[in-house]
Amino acid sequence: MTPSYVSPSLNHLIEELMSLPGIGRKTAQRLAFYILKMPKERSEALAESIINATTRLQYCSICGNLTEQDPCAICSSEKRTSTIVCVVESPSNVLALEKMGAFRGKYHVLHGVLSPLDGVGPDDLNVETLLKRIPAEKIEEIVLAINPNVEGEATAFYLAKLLKPLGVHVTRIAHGLPAGGDLEYADEVTLTRAFSGRQAL
Amino acid sequence: MYFRSISLTQFRNYHTATLDLSPEGNIFFGTNGQGKTNLLEALHCLCVGRSPRGARDTEIIKQGCDFYRLSGVAFRKSGTRLDIELNFQKPNRKSLKINGQSQKAVSEFIGQLSVVSVSPEDIAITSGSPSYRRRYLDIALSQTHRSYLSALQEYQRILDQRNAILKEIQIKPEKRRTLRDQLLVWDQQFAQAGATVIEHRLNAVDFLSKKAHQMHQYVSADTENLQCRYIPAFSTDTTSLADAFYQTLRKQQEKDEVRGYTTLGPHRDDLRITLNGFDLRTYGSQGQLRTACISLRIAEAEWLAAKAQESPIMLLDEVFAELDLSRTHQLMELFQQYGQVFIATAREADFAKCPSSFQTFYIDQGHIKP
Numbered sequence: 001m002t003p004s005y006v007s008p009s010l011n012h013l014i015e016e017l018m019s020l021p022g023i024g025r026k027t028a029q030r031l032a033f034y035i036l037k038m039p040k041e042r043s044e045a046l047a048e049s050i051i052n053a054t055t056r057l058q059y060c061s062i063c064g065n066l067t068e069q070d071p072c073a074i075c076s077s078e079k080r081t082s083t084i085v086c087v088v089e090s091p092s093n094v095l096a097l098e099k100m101g102a103f104r105g106k107y108h109v110l111h112g113v114l115s116p117l118d119g120v121g122p123d124d125l126n127v128e129t130l131l132k133r134i135p136a137e138k139i140e141e142i143v144l145a146i147n148p149n150v151e152g153e154a155t156a157f158y159l160a161k162l163l164k165p166l167g168v169h170v171t172r173i174a175h176g177l178p179a180g181g182d183l184e185y186a187d188e189v190t191l192t193r194a195f196s197g198r199q200a201l
Numbered sequence: 202m203y204f205r206s207i208s209l210t211q212f213r214n215y216h217t218a219t220l221d222l223s224p225e226g227n228i229f230f231g232t233n234g235q236g237k238t239n240l241l242e243a244l245h246c247l248c249v250g251r252s253p254r255g256a257r258d259t260e261i262i263k264q265g266c267d268f269y270r271l272s273g274v275a276f277r278k279s280g281t282r283l284d285i286e287l288n289f290q291k292p293n294r295k296s297l298k299i300n301g302q303s304q305k306a307v308s309e310f311i312g313q314l315s316v317v318s319v320s321p322e323d324i325a326i327t328s329g330s331p332s333y334r335r336r337y338l339d340i341a342l343s344q345t346h347r348s349y350l351s352a353l354q355e356y357q358r359i360l361d362q363r364n365a366i367l368k369e370i371q372i373k374p375e376k377r378r379t380l381r382d383q384l385l386v387w388d389q390q391f392a393q394a395g396a397t398v399i400e401h402r403l404n405a406v407d408f409l410s411k412k413a414h415q416m417h418q419y420v421s422a423d424t425e426n427l428q429c430r431y432i433p434a435f436s437t438d439t440t441s442l443a444d445a446f447y448q449t450l451r452k453q454q455e456k457d458e459v460r461g462y463t464t465l466g467p468h469r470d471d472l473r474i475t476l477n478g479f480d481l482r483t484y485g486s487q488g489q490l491r492t493a494c495i496s497l498r499i500a501e502a503e504w505l506a507a508k509a510q511e512s513p514i515m516l517l518d519e520v521f522a523e524l525d526l527s528r529t530h531q532l533m534e535l536f537q538q539y540g541q542v543f544i545a546t547a548r549e550a551d552f553a554k555c556p557s558s559f560q561t562f563y564i565d566q567g568h569i570k571p
């Protein structure tokens with residue numbers, strides 16, 4: 001319970017912060033007081049960056065990644081190999097893999113994995129555009145970099161079945177990733193090793 | 202492994218309590234409802250991170266409080282000291298520290314300290330539904346093989362996903378064709394995880410059955426022949442377990458679609474127990490059902506002693522209430538050979554013959570006197 005002497009605007013800030021994932025009331029309060037102590041320019045910069053990001057970012061019409069201009073920088077880059085495409089679950093995976101810097105191909109973001117329990121079927125994944133990209137971009141290899149949990153496993157199985165008849169080489173990074181682990185938490189060494197040790201499906 | 206001391210804070214009916222323990226054996230003596238079982242439960246929680254009979258953490262907190270804490274000082278065979286601390290804060294914040302280091306998941310910790318819980322509710326193993334017998338195997342195996350625990354969790358997760366598709370086929374038969382394709386996406390890893398579960402169980406039952414048989418022969422003075430057999434729901438003679446399971450899934454598919462769930466697999470398997478060749482559950486007397494439980498629990502202790510890194514801690518809750526004194530003393534001696542023993546009882550005569558190294562605690566309404 002919030003005591004009644006807390007001002008409504010402070011309370012509002014705390015409540016908004018609490019709606020973020022992984023943030024409870026205590027952390028939200030700490031963050032709120034921290035923000036209030038920041039110089040005005042910095043708190044305004046924070047607010048502005050949130051507004052900018054949410055208004056300017058959109059999904060790339062080719063790969064589905066978050067971008068300010070469509071198509072995104074990676075899709076329009078001349079320097080990236082377009083014959084090899086890495087399929088990931090979410091834009092945050094692209095960020096993790098780009099930080100590693102060892103992959104020089106292009107990406108495709110599924111925006112989810114198969115999970116009948118959550119009502120997510122094949123039609124809910126960003127697969128249609130991937131099928132169109134294969135002939136259009138002359139893709140030779142598709143690397144599945146999907147988290148190695150049961151849902152990721154099923155999604156990889158589904159994609160391999162779907163893609164192989166189209167004449168592309170389908171591989172999967174698995175080695176070195178902890179079972180049930182998450183791409184985002186894997187360190188760079190593990191990820192680099194995982195890429196070089198990818199296996200054909 | 203043994204506990205040197207444990208402390209409870211706002212746990213069940215204890216406000217705070219600290220016990221200095223004997224490495225050999227400890228007796229919690231008191232009339233019913235005073236909190237003897239709660240002490241055993243606390244020890245179990247410290248060993249495997251959760252309550253033995255599936256009680257929720259919120260139910261365990263002392264009434265009117267919003268957290269509980271358990272801590273224990275234990276020593277490994279090697280002499281290494283382990284400081285274990287388990288904290289739970291309402292509504293759902295649980296943390297486990299070993300020697301001050303936070304453990305990522307409570308499941309990471311399973312298998313480091315092994316424990317056998319024996320209680321009157323065990324009668325369900327021999328007289329209840331198959332789920333109690335699977336649970337008996339799951340608890341024994343999870344404490345010795347991490348690969349079993351992860352295969353079991355995977356299997357359960359895929360089962361839920363698979364059942365969600367079957368449910369949808371049941372509701373929307375017009376979408377059957379596309380939904381069937383989706384089922385196939387899950388079944389290979391489902392068969393693989395299921396096969397791993399079954400393989401481990403077959404192997405464990407082989408061991409447990411032999412030990413339970415020997416033990417039962419001993420306690421029944423050679424008059425009763427106890428046997429256990431784990432029978433997977435499909436024949437495994439010709440192909441690998443995973444292949445056999447996969448083929449069976451195809452054969453039973455239409456039945457599964459009609460029912461809207463997976464009708465066959467290790468989640469439905471049973472451990473068949475016979476006494477002198479007859480099904481124990483159907484033909485056993487009350488006394489036979491009880492003694493067979495004890496034989497199975499001793500077999501579990503043998504399993505942990507052989508397969509876990511550390512000797513198991515034995516928690517005996519009112520196990521002897523229905524047995525005569527000579528039988529009681531005979532069984533107590535048996536249990537003592539595995540590791541540190543904890544005995545909760547309301548009968549003073551039960552522990553009259555206990556070794557002098559045993560420590561007795563008198564429990565009275567959440568208060569403990571040595």
Ligand SMILES: [Zn+2]
Pocket residue numbers: 060061062063064065071072073074075
């Ligand atoms: Zn793009």
